[in-house]
Amino acid sequence: MASTGPGNGVSRGLRVRLIGEGDESRAAIKALVEGLGEPAAEIEIDGAAAAPDRAGSPDVVMVLLAANDASAIQALREQTALNPRPAVFALLDSRSPALMKRAMRAGADELLFVPLDNGETTRALLKVSEARLRISRREGGVVCSFASVTGGVGVTSLAANLGIALRRSGKRVALFDLDLQTGALGVTLGLEPEATILPLVRLDRKLDSIQLESAMTKHPSGLYLLSAPKRIEEGETVSDVTVATVIGVMRQLFDFVLIDCGDHVDENSVAAWEHSDHIFYVLQQSITSARCAWRFIDLFERLGLSSIQPHFILNRYRPAHPITDKQIEATLERELYARVPADDRSVERAEVTAKNLWEVAPASPLVHALDDVARRIAPADPESAAAENGLFARLKSALATRA
Ligand SMILES: Nc1ncnc2c1ncn2[C@@H]1O[C@H](COP(=O)(O)OP(=O)(O)O)[C@@H](O)[C@H]1O
Ligand SMILES: [Mg+2]
Known part of the structure; x- marks a missing residue:
């Protein structure tokens, strides 16, 4: 190591x-x-x-x-x-x-x-x-922020589902709900968190891992959630300094820290972006969504954060939609990082049964797309991949000798 x-x-x-x-x-x-x-x-x-x-x-x-x-x-x-x-x-x-x-x-x-x-x-x-x-910044876990400036496009769902996908591949995952007013990450995960970020805001000492862990809620998949405060107005007390501190401790404890930045830009989301290794901007096949993505690109450049390039994920993708993925790419003047298919049936089934997508629709294109994004942000460890290759190579040559 x-x-x-x-x-x-x-x-x-x-x-x-x-x-x-x-x-x-x-x-x-x-x-x-x-x-x-x-x-x-x-x-x-x-x-x-x-x-x-x-x-x-x-x-x-x-x-x-x-x-x-x-x-x-x-x-x-x-x-x-x-x-x-x-x-x-x-x-x-x-x-x-x-x-x-x-x-x-x-x-x-x-x-x-x-x-x-x-x-x-x-x-x-x-x-x-x-x-x-x-x-x-790259020491410790990988920090990914999910954002949009239009609501309802799937920011929360993507953060939650990528968290589950990463957890399924054995990673230690923390989700951080920074959409403080909505606080929907817990609901999306089917959790009713008792603990929230609030005690961390009031700390007058340096934040340590024990305090952070006691503010988090464990999900059955094994991932941990740092939930938004219960009351809307309590969100006001969370500052960019708290956000930066929390991310710093989280990345010491987890392989992946996924942050739901919601659909508005403020000092907290900017602090999260500053500490992120990846920023995923989520959009859909609509003119508004593409235009708003442009406004985000413009803001991002003015913030001087251009050393990190945001990735654009097209969610609820329908190939037959009159606004095509190619048109979206042309408008953005950027390639899409991923296309995550629309799958209302699986999403609904997961909601109704309170199960995750892997349990209700493991073979669906939606689950494949999510696993694919997870693999891209968490490529297989080169050492274990090399070991695997070595094993396959030996196996192959052994079979070849027997043949
Ligand atoms: N790929 C998808 N296919 C079908 N429904 C989806 C998909 N992604 C998200 N949804 C649904 O869209 C709605 C809005 O998603 P949400 O993640 O809450 O958006 P946001 O956080 O951007 O406001 C939710 O009901 C969610 O279940
Ligand atoms: Mg949301």
Whole structure:
């Protein structure tokens, strides 16, 4: 298993190593970087030579570079060849194009000029800290948000059913009902949760796994639900900070965290999207649904979340519908991630018998489509797949020898 050493944590600030000569400028750079506050950074100073790894690998190496300084260029090259490779900033003492080219050709990721400019240095360091945050997001379980800006399209059903599909494949699954006013996830799952998110809102201490578990309700399939508060007005007390904290603890405990973001956008849903690995936007074959999806795409881009691309799922898909899936794709200028067929009969049977779709219609195209999406977000573990292949290969060759 991959170990996550302390070097991968996000709670600490950026670790910066400064390489180069000149006590005065080194002290000034250290003071400036450590005084920035955002992102928090601590700087350690080395001589001209690339120092061996001491307190774990740095996130950023800054190399002071003067014109005609061959040893500094060499130090820069050594840093860019390291594995894991830090972000490498060349700090130039002049704006000479020749020097800039040398630094770039030696592999520098950023060129900054001494004396350092506060704004430029902040920008360059933030790029590194944000990239590190994106990586850390992927540690622990996979977080998937389900959203729409039109109601009744199947956001809740998809979150619930994908939760069951993932659970059936042996994953530890948590569902988080962030459609706080509607709170329909429990009903859709046939649960009547006593516990809700409410005590977590009122916590004055750091949230831990025991408190989270006691706020969740177990479903017969084995998945866990963090339900919306019982009263509509209590939803108001849930803040984006609570949402982020809950997701952080959930992903430590579960392989998958599926969030029903409902059909309106607010600070809570944006917090959920920010912490998600996948965002599924649900739509149907209607003009309104496609138009609203566009409004969502526009908002999403303006929020600056474009490092995650939302996936579009066409729910209640009917191939014979006058608005075709191809037309929807043309309107969105994007491919659909999945088409989940309309199947009123199976959905109704599941509701009436209080069973899940796998129990009432295991061979239906609807169940196949749901299993298919689940497989895509939870691909088989490559190691076990390889082991399986190995077994099949051995079996085949054994049969071939006998034949
Ligand atoms: N693929 C489907 N086929 C048939 N009915 C569906 C399908 N998906 C959802 N439904 C039904 O559509 C209705 C609205 O779904 P819901 O998940 O509550 O939507 P939303 O959360 O977007 O408001 C529910 O009655 C649900 O059972
Ligand atoms: Mg809903």
